[in-house]
Amino acid sequence: MKQNKNKKKWVVAATTLAAMAALAGTFAWFTSQDSAKNHFEGSIAGSDVEVVETFTPPTDWKPGQKVNKDVAILNSGDYDSMIRVSFNEVLTKLTDASSKTSNDVTNLDGKTKDQVYLFPLSKTEGTWQDAKVVDTKMTVATGDYAGTYTLKAKEQVVTTNTGSTYRYVSYWDNGTEQYYAKAGSYSRAEDGSITPSTPEFKYVDLAATPVNMDWTKPMYNPTLTIDADGNATVLAGSDTGKQITLDFVNLSATPTAGKWYYNENDGYFYYVGIVASQTQTPQLLDSVTLGNGADNSYSKVQFDLVVNSTSIQAAKEAVNSDQWVKDTNADLKTALEGLYK
Known part of the structure; x- marks a missing residue:
């Protein structure tokens, strides 16, 4: 009997809440x-x-x-x-995850590192020496990549029975950071200096x-x-x-x-x-x-x-x-x- 009495009290309370909350017969539950x-x-x-x-x-x-x-x-x-x-x-x-290469600095100018990812210089294995590169520069005016970059390269000599050949890894250097540079070919002069053909940087648009x-x-x-x-x-x-x-x-x-x-x-x-x-x-x-x-x-x-x-x-x-x-x-x-x- 006590249980039924409590239930009746609950129904009354529910009806009162419903009337106050909606005035349309719907119940406003907590x-x-x-x-x-x-x-x-x-x-x-x-x-x-x-x-x-x-x-x-x-x-x-x-x-x-x-x-x-x-x-x-x-x-x-x-x-x-x-x-x-x-x-x-x-x-x-x-949106586009493909990596691209370019020598057009407008792809970097004014960009943040959250907008463009520039590939860094990878660690080189084996014995590499600094190469003498014909003066080549790239300047980015504004943005996170702003600065003047100098093209540099590392050289590795490979000696075989038929003679010596040279391998190169080139990169852009602004004094504090080094970024990978892609060159189609390298021309080596008698004095040991090299001239890379159309050096580019490699990047991903992070849009x-x-x-x-x-x-x-x-x-x-x-x-x-x-x-x-x-x-x-x-x-x-x-x-x-x-x-x-x-x-x-x-x-x-x-x-x-x-x-x-x-x-x-x-x-x-x-x-x-x-x-x-x-x-x-x-x-x-x-x-x-x-x-x-x-x-x-x-x-x-x-x-x-x-x-x-x-x-x-x-x-x-x-x-x-x-x-x-x-x-x-x-x-x-x-x-x-x-x-x-």
Whole structure:
């Protein structure tokens, strides 16, 4: 009898809140949300739900490298909640990853090192001597590469039974930095001086095109092949190169209590359980990996993964509200309502 009396009090309170909030018969559930943006860095905001993660941003992400990123959600409010998570990705890759050679300094003039990558002089193996190069200069007026560069070269003598031949590695030198120089051929005079033909510099245009993808708009339907341990590896939705993967844990192919379930009809991962105040969900995301097949377009790659978490006050009536499942998945609705017995 006491239980029914409390339930009646709850219904009255709910009706009052609904009238105050909407005046149209819809219920205003207590909700909260938080997001954590990772470059490829976490941020925590909000008062009732927080993204809890273990993550160290990589500064030199290499093909084949798996970066640990543990994500769970904390109910930091003072009422029990249901929790769901969605993702937003921003992938920035080079528009043109091909390396080019040129002797036209306008490709460097006024440019920053974030706009143009100039190939440095590579370390030379073996015995090389400084060569005498006919005076050749290149001047860049402004930008990060501003300065006057002098063409220099290193020479290696190769002696065989038929005589001696010479190998050269040339480079542009501004007194502090050395950049690779490509020459079609070298002409060597009797005094040992050399004249390279049409020396060029080698560079990559770092212009990049960001691709923004919210898993919920438009809908992204990843292929979740969940193993017996509840793990799944999913291709990042904004990665047309199919090299960045997200590694999930604690999943279930069907709505199962205590597990995360992906609702492909609205783009959210729902935790099938009631999360008590000051407790957190099981881990959802485990790591992010850049595949071994990443090509040159992934040079200087930037991948922002934003984890958006949302909570709603735990109540059976809230499950199928506009703010939660709302008829998008009958099995999920049944499983969540089944938590309230």
